[in-house]
Amino acid sequence: MGQDSKIRVLIAKPGLDGHERGAHVVAYGLRDEGFEVIYTGLRQTPEQIVSAAVQEDVDVIGLSILSGAHLSLTKKVMEGLKAKGANDVLVTVGGIIPEEDKKTLEEMGVAGVFTSGSKIKDIAALIRTKLGKNA
């Protein structure tokens, strides 16, 4: 009764990447889909991202990376989550990701990769499906 559950998403930009537009578009887009989006701003370390994800108890982490360092940064985040026993958190990655790296990311456990031109509707749909939650 009175249940008021929301999908909580952390949008983070790891590393020294100043391209903030995509992260904004996704953050506000997902808000309009009814999600609660925690935005942590630029230049986050993987450690900061993992710590925020645990404290905020998010369902999803969305990494926005346009710097080209997506493989190493994502790997560090995945390892950090595991170390904290939080590897049940869904991880998605967006930005400039070459086609051939998508598979590597997926092998690391990334649930979805979204490159330029991705639609918010598709991002939201993937998150809802993977979580099996509709809020």
Added chain:
Amino acid sequence: MEEKLALMIEAARKSNERALAKLISHVEDRKPGWKDIMKAIYAETGRTCVIGVTGSPGAGKSSLVGEFAKQLGDMGYTIGIIAVDPSSPFSGGAVLGDRIRMRDISTYKNIFIRSMATRGMLGGLCQAARDVVRIMDFAGRDIVIIETVGVGQDEIEVVSASDYVVLVTYPGGGDSVQAIKAGVMEIADIFVVNKCDRGGADVIVSEISAMLDLSTETTEEIPPVIKVSAFTKEGIDKLMEILSEFIQKKNEGSHYQKEHIRQEVMSILETEMVTLIKEKISSNGNMEKELKLILSGKSDPYSVADELIKRFAVIKNPKQKRKGDFQ
């Protein structure tokens, strides 16, 4: 209680961050069993010192909270931060951005930050925030800082339930003094004029002081008004001095006040009653019959409301109450 919840409580008691975070979600989402959690931990709460920080949008609340937390953390306190931002009335979603200005402290071992959306809870935000404070308290946080935008009755209520209220304003905020006049003034224990690096702060300080002189009874203590800069750190020492003095005083006295408890029980009851009645109504034909009566001129909204209250709000035979009815 479900074993899973009991284990979570046990782990949170030992300050396990993930368990603390999960407990907060469970209670914030009002998932089944949330009240059992609160009942189980209540006796071990009431120790933390709650500092409310409010003020106009963009005044620098998050920047200052980050600074307080860092300094209080360095003094050896464990800190919980609750940063409240509004939910969109259209989608029900929210962008919670207070962490952007607290980045430097986000991995400090003794600082735990939680963002919270208002979720348009009917008078429920205050209670939900209180519950989160209590869970942090239970998990051993010495100080809990709540940040919320000083607009909207609900959000003002949240900070006014704190032990100490910091009202943040800034020069160039245009109507910031107006906003203070409009109602948040009474709840402040200290007025902080931020961004004094930009000039114009002295004018605001004197305006606020003049306002306080006019409106404060001679017997009351006039709250301090100070100018600071979260950027240059000017005035922060003075602010920390006042804050830590208060925290020490609170730690000596402490514990719940009778009047606060009375308010809290009332507030829980209000939310629960509304939810209960809404549920009853929707599971009993959603008022369709009554609405028809009103439309055809045979009744009116006032009589229908009276009748529904009589029908649903009074539990005639408590023995027949289903287990969990009030959960």
